Amino acid sequence: MPFSNLPLLVYIYQIWEEEGIEAIETWNVGEQQELEGDEESKLSIALDINSTCAKVAFFIISKSMNSPTPQFVPSRLGIYEPIHQIGIWGENFKSNGNPNTSTSVIVEVDNKLENESETTSHEMLTASKNYEQEASKPIDKIQRRLAQNREAARKSRLRKKAYVQQLENSRLKLIQLEQELQRARQQGLYMGGVLEGSHIGFSGTVNSGIAAFEMEYGRWVDVQHRQICELRTALNAHISDIELRILVESGIGHYFELFRMKSTVAKADVFYVISGVWKTSAERFFSWIGGFRPSELLKLDPLTEQQILEVCNLKQSCQQAEDALSQGMEKLQETVSSTVAGGPVDEVSYIPQVATAMEKLEALVSFVNQADHLRQETLQQMSRILTTCQAARGLLALGEYFHRLRALSTLWATRPPEPSLP
């Protein structure tokens, strides 16, 4: 409701209340033509404002009169009701201003407006004339105006719907942009650190490798989401085992695709992968050697006893492998650390130490590869142990889990700032 027009109407209200017609001032409202200076015509101008405003007037009036239907609903009853209110309005001022003038205002206005061009703002006054004078206006004219009113209301509802839709889309887009910005900022900071530290001119290749991965990973997440939705609908629809198998295979293959991508970018910049800046913050919290822990794959409850045994074995093997890799990583850290710290401290040149350490860091790439390989093998073994249906449910659970982690990250990023403690 454009309540910006409210002051206008209040003004009209006041004029009628206090001084009758005489003191009305002219003002330009919309595209209405200026009539000659007599008050009736001026009042007609005042009343002859756009339809929305007039509806607002009725809204206010009906509200003030405690009308049971505050909404301006175009209906036969609806049209007449506000007019009724105007009549009452006029009546009320009998005690205040010039009673006769007030009522005569309405009548005179009506008479004046008979000759005006018909707009929706006039229809109520014309209808008022019907009500007041009980004249026999042709019915179809009323019908036509009713239809026009309905049409206008419908258009306004559609516009509102479109507007709300647009708002929702913009909101989603805003969240996405913010996420991208955050990622780019982190990457920018990280890349700034790398560029400062390295004296070798790999930065161009590294940048392009990372940029390519970022794009691919964005697409990967989208495809992943689509696959999860497909899995969900497929499981609910109870499709055949063969079709489900295809979905399961493509789901697992999708993860393998991710491992391939990671392997490529690890060659370009292994620290990028290990740091996990390409993941959302909540996922990063659980990060293990550049990705999720393979043991997180094993959250599913198997059905048969045989399966329980097999999954138990798999859990154990997985854990052992993870531990071995973790210890290897620790050893690598120790080695690199002692290499970097080695040598006399009071010498200016530290290049030999750093160079040696760099060689050792090469091993990090193979660690990332081995970790991904472990993830891959665990996935495959799970799919061997489980039936197709169980595997589908497992994939769905896994994908949903990461999806929720991502949503958690977004929510966390947009939470309101905590109030500072007193």
Add this chain to the structure above:
Amino acid sequence: MQQAIPYKSLPLPCIDATSHRARSTTTLGHNGRGKDVLNIVSENAVIVLARKGCCMSHVVRRLLLTLGVNPAVHEIDEENEAGILNELGTICKGTENNKMVQLPAVFIGGRLFGGLDKVMATHISGDLISVLKDAGALWL
């Protein structure tokens, strides 16, 4: 976590299975040849060939340890690496794959088993223990 590495100029003949329990790490000097390596390999139920200070060999070792196997670890110097790998490649060509031996390389039962990849995969699929048992590196 480094332990004292006993230097052995000649590989111990490991006929007796119980001797596998003894932790042994041998380092080949610059006189090392592929043949010596092969000797070592065939005489140990499980042995890991690795570069010096390789952290991946640490991973393999730890994994095998958790299974109850004390693998012998054979460290190869860098200068000998290429030569030894070549020899191993020609020797092992007869077995399965023709690709170059990757370090760290695991030999089980005197034969080239594979790299860390293979060990992990076999472990996850649950077959590693049976393979080790067959080679006599493990028993109940």
